[in-house]
Amino acid sequence: MSLRGKVITLHDVAVRAGVSRMTVSKVLRGAGNISADTRRRVKQAADELGYLPNNLAGSLSSRKSRMVAVIIPSISDIVFSEVLSGINATLRPRGFQTFIGESLFEPETETELIRAMLSFRPAGILLNGGMARSVDAEGLLARRNCPAIQLWDCDRRALDFSAGPSHEEAGRLVANHFLERGLRRIAYVGAELDKDLCARRRYLALKSSLAAAGIDLLSVTCEDRPRQAATGRFLTEQLVRTHPEINAIHFLNDAMALGGLSYLYEAGLPVPGRVSVVGFNGTSLANAVRTRLTTIDVPRTVIGEKAAQALLHIIAEEPVPDSWQAPLELVQGNTTVTA
Amino acid sequence: MSLRGKVITLHDVAVRAGVSRMTVSKVLRGAGNISADTRRRVKQAADELGYLPNNLAGSLSSRKSRMVAVIIPSISDIVFSEVLSGINATLRPRGFQTFIGESLFEPETETELIRAMLSFRPAGILLNGGMARSVDAEGLLARRNCPAIQLWDCDRRALDFSAGPSHEEAGRLVANHFLERGLRRIAYVGAELDKDLCARRRYLALKSSLAAAGIDLLSVTCEDRPRQAATGRFLTEQLVRTHPEINAIHFLNDAMALGGLSYLYEAGLPVPGRVSVVGFNGTSLANAVRTRLTTIDVPRTVIGEKAAQALLHIIAEEPVPDSWQAPLELVQGNTTVTA
DNA sequence: TTAGCCGATGTTATCGATAACAACTCGGCT
DNA sequence: AGCCGAGTTGTTATCGATAACATCGGCTAA
Numbered sequence: 034m035s036l037r038g039k040v041i042t043l044h045d046v047a048v049r050a051g052v053s054r055m056t057v058s059k060v061l062r063g064a065g066n067i068s069a070d071t072r073r074r075v076k077q078a079a080d081e082l083g084y085l086p087n088n089l090a091g092s093l094s095s096r097k098s099r100m101v102a103v104i105i106p107s108i109s110d111i112v113f114s115e116v117l118s119g120i121n122a123t124l125r126p127r128g129f130q131t132f133i134g135e136s137l138f139e140p141e142t143e144t145e146l147i148r149a150m151l152s153f154r155p156a157g158i159l160l161n162g163g164m165a166r167s168v169d170a171e172g173l174l175a176r177r178n179c180p181a182i183q184l185w186d187c188d189r190r191a192l193d194f195s196a197g198p199s200h201e202e203a204g205r206l207v208a209n210h211f212l213e214r215g216l217r218r219i220a221y222v223g224a225e226l227d228k229d230l231c232a233r234r235r236y237l238a239l240k241s242s243l244a245a246a247g248i249d250l251l252s253v254t255c256e257d258r259p260r261q262a263a264t265g266r267f268l269t270e271q272l273v274r275t276h277p278e279i280n281a282i283h284f285l286n287d288a289m290a291l292g293g294l295s296y297l298y299e300a301g302l303p304v305p306g307r308v309s310v311v312g313f314n315g316t317s318l319a320n321a322v323r324t325r326l327t328t329i330d331v332p333r334t335v336i337g338e339k340a341a342q343a344l345l346h347i348i349a350e351e352p353v354p355d356s357w358q359a360p361l362e363l364v365q366g367n368t369t370v371t372a
Numbered sequence: 373m374s375l376r377g378k379v380i381t382l383h384d385v386a387v388r389a390g391v392s393r394m395t396v397s398k399v400l401r402g403a404g405n406i407s408a409d410t411r412r413r414v415k416q417a418a419d420e421l422g423y424l425p426n427n428l429a430g431s432l433s434s435r436k437s438r439m440v441a442v443i444i445p446s447i448s449d450i451v452f453s454e455v456l457s458g459i460n461a462t463l464r465p466r467g468f469q470t471f472i473g474e475s476l477f478e479p480e481t482e483t484e485l486i487r488a489m490l491s492f493r494p495a496g497i498l499l500n501g502g503m504a505r506s507v508d509a510e511g512l513l514a515r516r517n518c519p520a521i522q523l524w525d526c527d528r529r530a531l532d533f534s535a536g537p538s539h540e541e542a543g544r545l546v547a548n549h550f551l552e553r554g555l556r557r558i559a560y561v562g563a564e565l566d567k568d569l570c571a572r573r574r575y576l577a578l579k580s581s582l583a584a585a586g587i588d589l590l591s592v593t594c595e596d597r598p599r600q601a602a603t604g605r606f607l608t609e610q611l612v613r614t615h616p617e618i619n620a621i622h623f624l625n626d627a628m629a630l631g632g633l634s635y636l637y638e639a640g641l642p643v644p645g646r647v648s649v650v651g652f653n654g655t656s657l658a659n660a661v662r663t664r665l666t667t668i669d670v671p672r673t674v675i676g677e678k679a680a681q682a683l684l685h686i687i688a689e690e691p692v693p694d695s696w697q698a699p700l701e702l703v704q705g706n707t708t709v710t711a
Numbered sequence: 712t713t714a715g716c717c718g719a720t721g722t723t724a725t726c727g728a729t730a731a732c733a734a735c736t737c738g739g740c741t
Numbered sequence: 742a743g744c745c746g747a748g749t750t751g752t753t754a755t756c757g758a759t760a761a762c763a764t765c766g767g768c769t770a771a
Contacts, residue, residue, distance in 0.1 A: 062729090089728085091729070094728045094730080095729050
């Protein structure tokens with residue numbers, strides 16, 4: 034704490050403006066009835082002194098806060114950053130500031146973040162559904178004193194509100210897409226399914242939908258590599274080497290699918306002639322040029338907006354439903370044939 | 373604030389454990405001399421009640437905190453997320469929690485974030501250098517009461533410590549790379565240079581290095597599109613249409629370079645035969661497969677680590693230098709010819 | 712025996728704000 | 742004149758913790 038000079042408090046502003054601390058507090062919060070003249074003097078004094086309110090004291094006293102905690106698994110994953118931008122777009126104009134924590138899909142890290150965030154008594158907390166949650170974290174959330182909202186998962190309702198897609202529906206959509214095109218030698222490529230339970234749910238839905246059609250889904254996954262392009266490429270190479278008969282692949286997300294595609298191109302396996310590919314998320318759609326990946330588009334920004342709106346309603350003590358299910362759209366690209 | 377039952381405070385734990393509040397406080401912080409028996413009783417009581425310390429009160433009273441504020445321009449930009457992971461890797465084991473804010477390169481948003489973060493009296497604040505900063509933000513930082521560290525910019529020393537590359541050096545490196553290969557019809561492609569002052573500095577260094585060699589740099593930029601692949605592609609198309617003579621392009625970052633490359637391939641312009649391409653950051657190196665972009669690799673994670681280490685030193689009141697300059701390496705790929 | 716010290720625990724004041732209510736001014740009305 | 746109420750400002754208690762110091766047995770050393 035390199036203190037540079039004296040810390041300015043309400044008291045200093047009050048002395049300078051020639052009023053009481055309470056009056057300063059009211060002016061700066063815009064509360065109560067204060068004469069225009071006093072308001073001006075107080076504001077000027079605060080400006081001149083460079084007064085910065087101490088939120089620790091303010092929130093402690095009022096038992097209110099305009100801070101919203103958001104805990105996401107990975108800030109580098111475009112999916113979550115777009116959800117976040119929807120959240121920010123909704124909350125900032127209402128005077129709330131979001132503080133973000135990154136859990137890296139680690140339950141212990143998530144638990145520590147929840148503890149750290151809740152101990153600042155935020156106005157609300159938004160966290161990602163569909164990841165393993167520690168017993169401690171469950172306990173913290175059970176005794177929370179602010180609204181809590183689940184993001185990215187609508188299958189498993191939890192907390193005060195859930196906003197996200199049905200991952201089971203996503204798995205079924207992919208299954209139907211393959212089946213409609215007569216593809217029967219199907220593989221799934223993913224990573225970190227022990228951590229990303231939403232992805233796991235998509236996988237299981239795909240598997241069981243195919244099983245219902247008498248098809249056995251081959252899965253190639255690993256738990257110790259990130260859910261990214263390089264991993265998609267690596268696993269695809271393994272898959273093609275060991276199971277050359279495969280003619281359709283569903284990837285955990287678009288990033289992995291693009292990595293897989295790069296290998297397929299290089300290996301001279303025509304897409305979709307020889308192998309059909311489907312991703313998930315729709316993050317690739319923005320930059321799609323030569324390769325337009327067939328994928329399931331998820332309205333990422335809207336999910337953030339809906340979650341934030343629900344939070345605002347709960348704070349305002351207005352009734353809200355228990356969830357919002359994000360619509361999914363299977364977008365036909367050129368990595369699978371048109372039906 | 374959906375309060376669920378009573379909020380548990382130190383008082384409740386104290387009553388349950390049959391000791392005073394102070395004793396509970398000491399036990400839970402691991403401070404002072406408390407008998408093993410008392411410690412056990414207090415911990416058990418806290419567990420049973422599900423006690424969660426109120427950081428607002430604690431930090432207010434002790435004037436200390438283990439929260440570190442990090443404000444980055446964009447959480448979706450891999451560059452910053454890797455810097456952040458270096459920060460987290462260093463701070464978390466030391467018991468600090470980072471709270472992240474996203475400024476979107478907007479000075480007003482950054483100002484509000486600085487205000488919001490500082491009003492919680494963090495143990496330190498890390499912010500991105502090289503973006504336009506409002507007068508208000510400068511004022512807030514000037515009167516801050518915690519160490520402040522600048523990330524990603526080492527040319528313009530500021531705050532208590534700066535960790536980042538010299539963007540001027542980067543510009544010169546690219547200029548030399550082109551000159552050594554006899555390339556003289558050179559263009560720069562970038563976006564949002566009014567916001568991203570580091571990129572602007574690289575651009576200016578490139579421009580003046582080339583000018584010194586008698587070469588006029590052509591620049592194709594736009595201020596209202598993001599610094600991403602799609603923009604790189606769009607601008608490259610414009611560039612090629614209007615200036616077909618160009619035979620070397622430096623892009624603001626790797627993402628834009630990859631976008632540009634996708635257009636060059638499609639347009640049938642061989643790389644590097646017809647056009648040489650250089651990026652910046654090194655983010656593409658991880659996933660590089662067919663196309664290995666020539667780029668300047670920046671040790672992104674290390675920058676975060678150095679910044680965090682400096683913060684820890686300052687907090688411990690140990691002396692630190694005023695900056696750490698990140699080494700830059702121009703990595704030869706296959707988008708420029710080998711010298 | 713008794714001063715002195717140590718480990719263990721409690722007491723009091725304080726951190727910097729806000730809630731709730733008290734008090735005061737002033738003009739208008741009866 | 743005296744009362745009322747709107748508008749304005751101040752007083753007191755409180756939020757939930759920690760710092761600093763006080764207290765209190767018991768045990769050691771002179």
